[in-house]
Amino acid sequence: MRIEPGDADAVLRLVALLRADVDPAHRAGLAATAYQQVAVPQPIWRPASFAVPAARRPGRITERAEVRTLEEMSVLFAGLADRHGGVHARSALALYLADDVGRVLSRQAPPALRRQLHSGTAQLVHVLAVMTADAGYASLSQHYFHAALSLAHDAGDRRVYSITLRAMSVQALRLGFGRQGLLLAEAAIHTAGPDVEPSTQAFLLNQRALARAHHRQDRAARDDLDAAQAQHALATGPPGPFTTYAPAGLHYQAARTLLVLGRTQEAIHGWEISLRERTPDQRRTSALTLAALADTELGIGHLEAACQHWSTFLDLYPYLQSVRARQALVSLRRGLRVHHRQPEAAAVLERARAALLVSSSRPPR
16 A cells, blocks of 8 residues: 555545554454565655645634644654654554544644644654564565655655654665665665754764665765764754754664674664663663664673673563564574573573563464
8 A cells, every 4th residue: 555745635545554454354464565675766856846645624714732742742652662662652653643633633723833734644654664663564664654745745744754764764675675774874864954954964974874884885875974974073952852953873784884894892882872872761772772772792702701792682572562672682692602601601601591481472463
């Protein structure tokens, strides 16, 4: 169910997709479809192309407070995903979007307010797409990303559109589609334009750096890393998932690029900084950072350090419902098996075995 920018029925298609998602019987079919490499969206960004659909029903006029509610919900669900993983509360967000937001977007509102409503909805759908990816539904997540693009484009919101392209680049790289990941990262920067605020600029550049590193464009990747750092130093703005690029995220992503570039010690240092910048409730991102550190330390023969990081990872793991965290747990067992005769490795492996048994018994959502 591809939802493209400019689709007059985008909201109806989105609500239909959401309703199928919240129905377990239909979700199985959605989840079974495969992720596809598709053409990178290249919309024309000029005011005449922004055509927020008119309201489909008369009645109560939407108020500014409802836009504020959408913004608060984006912060709420993004925070829940970071505390507990993408599986937790994912269905609740899908249901909220299908019911409440579907009604809000069908009401009357002045054009400027309708654009804000579409932009706020695009952010929420983006959060749902990220949570859906972390639940292991790559194709369904892709559909939601395209829906977020459509809503952002109709609202004339370059920033949310480019941030969503960036998230699609992250997904493509993670699934092994390097060329697609680079094209999406480049499209994100092109769409944002030169006047986007520094925080968003740093966010986009850091992802293109990683995509370029995977394509052996080492010099260009390093240039993007430097530019991202410089832009981040200039950034100001209110806190929020679409307004601020936290230092922890900046250092985490830069470390991933540095590792691909072969600068292992710098990558380790970056992840250590990222961990120090995390708050205690950011369990998912902290766990993934610990997993990256542990894998990297083990790769250079630092078994004791790796076991320490894996042990802290296992402290966080019971709180998480996340496919990426589970994949990290599987990587833990695979990497440490060869060291099973070492006492510190044996202790971590036993904890990992128990954690994997518990997580395997959890029903999918």
